[in-house]
Each structure stands twice: as C-alpha cells, then as structure tokens.
Amino acid sequence: MFIANPKASRQPYPDSLKAVMSIAKAHESRQWLSRWSQLNAGATPLYSLPDLAGALGVAQIMVKDESVRSVLGSFKALGAPIALVRLVLRTFPEQQFDPHGLLDGKYAGVLADFTVVSATDGNHGKGLAAAAQSMGCRCVIVLHAQVSIEREQAIAAYGAQIVRITGNYDQSVEHAAALAASNHWVVVSDTSYDGYEVIPRDVMQGYGTIAAEIVEATATGAAKPAFTHVFLQGGVGGLAAGIVSYLWEQYGAGRPTFIMVEPVQADCLYQSALAGRPARATGSVDSVMAGLACGETSPLAWRFLASSVDYFMTIEDDQAIAAMRRLAAGSARDIPLVAGESSVAGLAALECLVEAADRATDLGINANSRVLLISTEGATAPGVYAELLGESAESVLARQSAWAPAA
Template sequence: MFVRNPNACRQPYPRALQAVMSIAIAQQSRHWMGGWARLNQKPTPLYSLPGLAAELGVAQVAVKDESVRSELGSFKALGAPIALLRLVLGSFPLQRMHPYGVLAGHHAQLLSAFTVVSATDGNHGRALAAAAQSIGCRCVIVLHAQVSIERERAIAAYGALIVRIAGNYDASVAHAAALAASNGWHVVSDTSYEGYEVIPRDVMQGYATIAAEVVEANAGQPPFTHVFLQGGVGGLAAGVVSYLWELYAEHRPVFVVVEPEQADCLYQSGLRGEPAKATGSVDSVMAGLACGETSPLAWRFLQTSVDAFMTISDAEAIAAMRRLAAGSEGDIPVLAGESAVAGLAGAMHLLEKAPDVAAGLALGPEARLLVISTEGATAPGVYAELVGERAESVLARQAAWAAA
C-alpha cells in the first residue's frame, strides 16, 4: 500500500519543532555519548552500492550500516542510553554529575536503587539494559509474547529483570507504565503518549547522530535526493527527518516512511492526518517495526515532512536482507537484520513494481537514495533462517570483499 501525504510541504524547519529537537542538542548528545565505552567512537560506514543502483535504475544507493554502532548491533545504542543519561542528570541536579562520569559508573552507589523500566521488541530494551549496567542503576524490561527467547537472553545478559506478558507490544508499553506508577520507577520508552514526551524526545534526538554522520561522510558530494526510512512508532524517522529538515530547509530530500503491512500505524496516520493505530495483526518478521500505535510526538515531525507512507510484505523484507547479504562484484556484502531493510525494500518495491508511483516521486535515473540499515543479526538464529546463511559467513565475505 502507498499513499502520498497531502500535508507534506517544503518550508524552513519550524521554530516550534526546533524548540523540541535541534541540530545543536543533537550535537550535544553526540558529544556526551562519546564517553560511553560500549559505543564505537568512529562513525558507522556509509556504503555505496553501485551494482544495486544500476539494477534499480537510479544514480546511487547508499546504505548506512548501524550493525557496527556498538556491541549491541543496532542503532538503538544511540537512543535509550542518552535518554537514560539525561534522566539521571535531571533527577540529581544537586550532585553536579559529569556525563562521562555517569556513563563510566562513577555514581553507581548513589544510583543503585534508581530503577528504570521499558517495553521493547528487543533492541531498545537491550540498549537500555546495557546503559543501566554501565551507569549502575536497576533495569526492568517488559517483553510481549512475540519477542523471541533469543532476544530475551540477549537483554538479560546485561543484568535486566525480565517481565513477560501475554499481549502485544502496545500491551507491554501499558504494562511498563503501570509497573512504574506502582513502584516509583522511571519509564524510558521510545514511544510517547499523553503526558509523556520528554524521554521519547531524548531518544529520538539521539538518533540524529546517524543523520549528522551521513552529512559528514557525504561532504563534497551532491546531497541525497531521497531518504527511505523504516516506520515503527516513528522515532527513528523523526530523529533523522528533523536533522535533515533543519539543515536543508525547503531543499530537504524526499522522505518516504516504510513499515510492515501488518503494522501500518504510520500509513494509517498518513491517511487520516493524525496519529493512528495499525489495522493489521501487528505480527511481522520485522519484529522491531511491529508497533500498533504511532508516537504522537514523532508524528509532530512527520506530519508535514514525510512525502509518502507505504507498507511492504515480510517476503519483500527477506528479499532485501538476502540482496544486501549477497553483495556483488561492485557491492560490499552487508549484514542487515529483518527490521533493518524496510527502507530498502520499499524503494525496491516502487522501482521494480510501481514505476508510475516512483516517477511521481521523481525516483528515477538522477535519484540518489539513502537507506539506513538499523541492525545486524541481533537475533542470529532468526537471521540464519531467513537469509539461509549465518551472520559469520556474511561478515567473512564482507571482509574478503573489502580486502580485495
């Protein structure tokens, strides 16, 4: 399914939005996170895939590879940790803590009873658990029925207490909020709801580091004309869109948001012009995007900047995973998990199956596409089953390609 956003416009980044998320605060978050030992200090790679670009009939396809952002294997290492850091600094203003000291665990004794809780599909909870372990506070993670045991173990490895519920992701969000209210804990969620926006803002602001690195890596080259972003509740898209919109103003790229057809909350929001719920089962192989409700805060940034919303099938996501893993003579193999490839799968769908729609977006021979591979094989067993090849094998071929 595909829908053009009738509310999309080209104008300078609104001051009202800049007061919420800005390049200046994004750079501060980036600087602070430079003090976290679990985060790789080099920017993640921006791979150009000329072979795929030729196949699709566009000028360029570039993939930002977030699988090597940290030991956590996903972009979520930029969101939950900075939100937790800001929460701690704001909760203990008289202590005059330095951000680097907090991340290094220098205040662990003081924070030993400080407890954070969150719902997750996997990567957000893992990043929060890792940050809490580094800082020295307690972490409780609520998992819904569709989260695999493999992902549960990866989170628990960082010392988090796991709470299982029978419902879906949205039920786990409600359960986490109830636990916080009854125990005096602090919710660190990547989705907003009524009365809860500060921490989701900080999470989204952290994701702007990805956009900043893209701009730096692409310096001296023509800017990207199209950016295809995965959906979920909208946090990643909002973080990236806000940065590029403020930077390029009315000359911003064309933004397209892609999500699973079973979890189409942003697509439905595009149809209605307001935050909406998904109409499907919210059960997709793209587990990190299996979200049923749009984040109202994220929607404030997406409602006039995203040019189109679309959905893809699980089969299309798997095909995109396999295409990236395979590589070619001109394209480096890329390790991309099931939730990492929605943007690429969406672009491939339009260019290969809907040429008239692609033409309407000026998605043609002059187009320079940016997609963000948001995770590696964060569930190695799932990855091997879907791609037909183990992650280690793909990485070995990647290393051989780079050395050739």
C-alpha cells in the first residue's frame, strides 16, 4: 500500500514543535550520553553503497549503521537512557545530580528503591534495563507473546525483572501501566498516550543524535541536505519523529522528502495518514519486523509526522528478509552489513518503488536521487537472524572485516 500525504507541507520548522523537540535539546542529550560506558565512542558509520545505487538507478545510497552504536545492538541505546536520566533529574531535583554521574552509577545508593517499568518488543527494554543497571535503580520489563526467548534473555542479562503476558504489544503497554499504578512505579515508554508525553518526548529527543551525526558527516556548506530522500521505519513513530524534527529544523523548507515504511500488518501510521489523526493498525500486528510490530500510533510522534512525512507505505515480511540478504551479501564496492529485521524497511521500500516505475516517478526517485537509509539494528536476536538469512551474523561480520573496496 502506498499513499501521498495530503497534509505534507514545505515550511520552516514551527515554533510550536521546536518548543517540544529541538536541535539544542538533542545536542544536550548527546553530550550527556557521550561518556556512558554502554555506548561506543564516536559516530556510527555512514556508508555509501555505489553498486546498490547503480542497481536501483539512483545517484547514491547512504546507510547509517546503528548496529555498532552500542553493545546493545540498536539505536534504542540513545532513547531510553536519556529518558531515564531526565526522569531522575525531574524526580529528585533537590539532589542536584550530575547527568554523567548518574550514568556512572555515582548515586546508586539513593536510587536503589526507585523502579521503572516498560513494555517492549525488545530493543527499548534492553536500553532501559542497561541504563537502570548503570544508574542503580530497579527495572521491570513487560514482554508480549511474540517477543522471542532470545530477546527476553538479552534484557534479563541487564538485571531487569521480566513479566510475560499472553497478548500483543499494545496489551503489554496496558499491563505495564497497570503495574506502575499499583506499585507506584514510573512507566518509561517510547509511545505516548493521553496525559503521558514528557517521557516519550525525551526518548525521541535522544534519537536526534543520529540526525546530528548524519548532518555532520554530509555537511557541504550548502543550505540544502546532501540527500534528497529519507526512508524511515514506522513502529509507533518515535524514531521517525526524532529524525524528522532535527532535519526539519536544520533544513527548513528545503528539507528532504520523507517516506514512512511499515509492515503491512502493522500499518498504524499509514492508517493515521488516511484518517488525518493518530490511528490503529488494521492487521494482526504480528510481523517478522518485531521492532515495527506496533498497533497504535504515538499521538506525540504524530504531531511531528503529520505535516512532514510526504509518503506512507507498507511492505511485506518477505521483502524485508530479501533486503537483509542484500545488505549482508555486499559487493565489490559495497561493504557487507549486518542489518536486523526491522532495520531494512527503508531499503525494502526503495526496491518496491523502483520496481513500480510510476511510483518512483511520483516520489521524484530517479538517476539524480541521493537516498538516506537508517539501519537501526544489527542481529539483536542472533538466532532469528541466522534462521532468516541461512547465515550467521558472525559470518557476515567476518566477510565485512575481509572486505576491501574495489579500485
């Protein structure tokens, strides 16, 4: 499915949105996280894939590789930790905590009885659990039926208490809220709902680090971006809002074209575009793209996406798997990449559009297009990755290490 967003506009970044999320706040969050032990030093790579670009008939394809952001394996290492830091600073103002000291565990004794809870498909929960462990507070994670045992074990390894439910993601969100209410815990969620926007805002603001690094890596001194099209993964919309808000403020009316991509069975953002308001998915919400298997749009994220995303589309699971294999294979001039199930939605969508030439024309995708993709995770569930590809992540990484670009 594919639609143009009738409400998309080209205008400077509105002050009303800037008051919620801004480049300045994104830079503050980035600085606070810069010394956290769970993050690797420096920016993540931004690779150019010239052979893939040639095969798809565009001028350039750039891939931001978030798989090496952290030992946690995904971009979520930027969202939950900064939200937890800001939550603790608000909760204990009298303590005058230093943000770096919080993540270093300097105040663990004070925070020992402070408990946070969240529902997750995997990566957000792992990021929150790791941050809580570093800071010395307690963390409870609610997992729904489709979250693999492998992902559960990865979260539990960071000291989180695991609560399993039999329902789907949206039911796990409801269960986490009920646990918080009955136990006086605090929900740290990446999706907003009525009366709950501050923490999801902080999560989204953390993702601005990705956009900041992209801008720094591609800065040409010109007012226009170095890329014409940006493909964004769906989910509840948090990552997309974090990226869009930064690039929109940076480039104003000259921003790139934004394309939102979701699994066909988890199409809440697509349905929101149709309805003109936050909406629910129409499918089963059971997708191999586990990180995007969300049934309800975050209303806060939608405020940033409603007039900035130019096109919304959905893809099938088998198209995502094919894109994983394409990135893993590499080529003479394209470095092999380990990209997890949810991270390849943008590439899968680009391939679909190129196959339907009229759609590509509608989007202005042609031989002059410079496309930005964000590979949001690596093999966060190594067993699932190997099963889908018929090859382990270690094998792909070995090929990556041995790769040298053709002259």
